[in-house]
Amino acid sequence: xxxxxxxxxxxxxxxxxxxxxxxxxxxxxxxxxxxxxxxxxxxxxxxxxxxxxxxxxxxxxxxxxxxxxxxxxxxxxxxxxxxxxx
Amino acid sequence: xxxxxxxxxxxxxxxxxxxxxxxxxxxxxxxxxxxxxxxxxxxxxxxxxxxxxxxxxxxxxxxxxxxxxxxxxxxxxxxxxxxxxxxxxxxxxxxxxxxxxxxxxxxxxxxxxxxxxxxxxxxxxxxxxxxxxxxxxxxxxxxxxxxxxxxxxxxxxxxxxxxxxxxxxxxxxxxxxxxxxxxxxx
Numbered sequence: 623x624x625x626x627x628x629x630x631x632x633x634x635x636x637x638x639x640x641x642x643x644x645x646x647x648x649x650x651x652x653x654x655x656x657x658x659x660x661x662x663x664x665x666x667x668x669x670x671x672x673x674x675x676x677x678x679x680x681x682x683x684x685x686x687x688x689x690x691x692x693x694x695x696x697x698x699x700x701x702x703x704x705x706x707x708x
Numbered sequence: 709x710x711x712x713x714x715x716x717x718x719x720x721x722x723x724x725x726x727x728x729x730x731x732x733x734x735x736x737x738x739x740x741x742x743x744x745x746x747x748x749x750x751x752x753x754x755x756x757x758x759x760x761x762x763x764x765x766x767x768x769x770x771x772x773x774x775x776x777x778x779x780x781x782x783x784x785x786x787x788x789x790x791x792x793x794x795x796x797x798x799x800x801x802x803x804x805x806x807x808x809x810x811x812x813x814x815x816x817x818x819x820x821x822x823x824x825x826x827x828x829x830x831x832x833x834x835x836x837x838x839x840x841x842x843x844x845x846x847x848x849x850x851x852x853x854x855x856x857x858x859x860x861x862x863x864x865x866x867x868x869x870x871x872x873x874x875x876x877x878x879x880x881x882x883x884x885x886x887x888x889x890x891x892x893x894x
Contacts, residue, residue, distance in 0.1 A: 662805065664803070664805045665803050665833070665880050665882075666836040667829060668831050668833040671831065672830050672831070681851075682831070684786075684831055687832075687833070688884070688885050688888065689888065
């Protein structure tokens with residue numbers, strides 16, 4: 623699975639988050655910080671990664687999420703790592 | 709470790725700051741469903757506040773009783789360790805509040821009961837909804853909840869001795885590794 627394909631999937635997930643300004647989703651790159659750049663509430667990060675598990679058919683460990691930062695790149699890396707592991 | 713009933717809140721919450729612990733006792737705990745826990749405000753809790761227990765402290769008490777206590781329990785079960793061992797590795801954090809509607813107030817010496825429903829739990833984060841009730845003086849809270857069931861918990865099945873004080877939604881807590889919090893606060 624290509625990184626760009628994962629980002630497109632993430633954008634779909636982010637589109638369901640009420641507090642995110644949908645116009646900003648068009649400019650997302652791997653450097654985008656979901657909390658700082660999109661004003662995502664930090665508690666919402668758990669819901670986003672839980673939805674990513676379903677969308678990309680992967681399973682994350684609690685330890686994976688403990689140290690996850692809010693960069694799109696980090697989430698993409700995590701999904702690819704989980705895909706490899708699964 | 710079947711549930712939290714055999715543990716006191718002092719074993720579970722705020723080892724670092726016991727004066728901020730706003731839970732006295734767990735009365736009912738069903739690990740996948742929810743919890744009932746009570747507190748009686750002290751002189752210290754109402755100081756400079758006309759003997760009234762503050763609304764923000766009601767929310768804090770509810771969060772400690774529900775999302776924080778229940779996430780600690782669930783982490784202990786997952787890791788097959790007890791609360792003292794978990795406390796060496798994790799802090800329970802009260803992270804956010806959704807909606808709160810207050811209907812009444814609580815005074816020093818009143819016994820109030822937090823009834824929390826677990827709504828979401830994943831990646832060490834828990835979200836709870838629930839209610840706070842105060843009970844009439846002398847009411848035996850332990851006896852009332854002794855044979856409580858999940859169905860009654862979910863239905864907020866209480867008698868006329870319970871007066872609704874607050875309704876709370878999306879109270880969120882999370883167990884966070886000490887090593888991560890120490891980077892932030894130490």
